[in-house]
Amino acid sequence: MSRATMNLTAGRLAAPRLSHLSWLLLAVAVAVGFGLPAVVGSVLVLTLLTQAVIGGMLAVGVGFLIRQNGVVSFGHAAWYGVSAYCIGLLLRHEVLPVEAALVLALAVPTLMAFLLGLVIVRVPGVAFSMLTLAVGQAFHEFAMKAQAVTNGDDGFAIPLPDTLFGLPISTVQQPETMFVLCWTLLALVIFGLYVTVRSPFGRLTEAIRENEERARFIGYKTVLPRAATYALSAFVAALAGLLFALYNGFVSPEVLHWTLSGSALIMAVIGGSKLLWGPALGAVIFFFLKDLAGNLTEHWPAMIGVTVIVVTVLMPAGIAGSLAELGGRLRKSGGRA
């Protein structure tokens, strides 16, 4: 019996209190974000880092789903893209003040994901992957075909307002400031997910992941928590899509394409999703490798394909997982000596 189901049987769902250390780590992470632009200096690197952090947010959403529900999504670009299209369309037609539009652009994909989740979390893991791929592509097809609404393949420029929450709009368009905003939000998201996985809700979903049947026999509902986890991971993806739309000021069906879902999954696999920040690390590695490879070879897709295979077979916990394991081993041997 796994630890999670044992805790369930004993009715021990109460979460341990957050340590001071985790608050300290959050503060340090945010401070690092504010300091990095001054240290880095190069706008080119900062642009790359901003892309990596936005990609990393999407990957963190995918990784959270792998970690909590034990299933792999090939369609998270759907929530990223729906959010980007939502903000684009709302601003284009000027139906709402921009702050309300931002909230709606997060709420719509999250709610859609929750409703879809109620249906698709019931299928076994492999079928779940197939379904998410198909559903994700359905959104892409829709954006391509609904010319009148989305301007089809060409996409459209988002008419951004002059100010956002009182700040000039250049805040979200220049890498120096946008990087800080994205980094801070990513730190907050990872912290929020950390709190979630330690909560009774997080422990319940882990128990369901380990043994759905047993959790049901003990008397827990198992569809609702998994759908909620799916919706939460979609919310993180939607936040990434929203930041992307503000930063680029442009949306096209590319933000819904399955290759984006695939890239996010690759980042999560490389980084490892057992630790919540693993996928973000994977994203940084992914973007810098891609930039490096771009100058050397045209065979980036094959390279990343080989990387995925090697990491899956030799390093199933990903780079973050392996680092943590190494750290743990060092600590143990240090303690013995």
Added chain:
Amino acid sequence: MTANVFLIQILNGLVYGGLLFIVSVGLVLIFGLRRVVNFAHGSLFMIGAYVGFSISLVAGFWVGIVGAAVALAIAGALLDVSVFRPLRGQDPIATVLVTFGLLLILEDLANTVWGKETHSLPLPEMLSGSVEILGQPFPTYRLLVIAVAAAVGIALALWLRFSRIGLFVRASSVDPVTTAVQGVNTDRVSAVVVAIGTGLAGLSGTIAAPLLALSPSMGGSILIESFIVVVVGGLGSFSGALIAALAIGQIHNLGIIYVPWAATMVPFLLMVAVLVWRPTGFAGSHV
């Protein structure tokens, strides 16, 4: 629209449904025995189309079809030995990720070997004409596609029903553990089954080649369509895949004519509807 024109449209739907069936049944066979899904299946379809294209330029159309099927069958046997077998004890997700990596490699390979520009496979003269059906012209080649799909379906049904390996595949798709306890060595038969499955991907790729434009990204859309077929039909179900492929072929084709703006969405909606009604698909999970 007259009844005759409608019937011709039904035939057109049958062409697409038939192709979808040949692709999807390969996935079904592999899932039935191995309990894994090959995300590179669409890429094998794409590679099959290119291999058939290259062979047919040198040796003619028919040799191209047979050559592509044989080449992809050999690739399938290698895939089983080098990927599915070593990963059999692990979470099926590991196989999904590894075959996803293969997908990226195969697309890059096609880009490198055949280039990014689209190719098209010319038909031999005897097939490029059309025949008259109910007073309407209908391309001869499309009739051939229907005939090949029917032949594949019948041959597979007989093979599953009467051969020893077919018996193992059917048994394994119902209950892999009991089947193994009875002494069936899955590893020994699976190279053959996976070879047949990928060989069918290669066959369908070549057969589809004259109807589609060849491009390295053509594997993605067929992969997604065949996933819909397999999930709607019930994972690992031969008859489920047949019914779902034919239904989606018709829906796809009629949708393009009557509701062009929504045509590509209809199969997705059908899939979600079937899953709400039956999470295991039409046929559960039996071959």
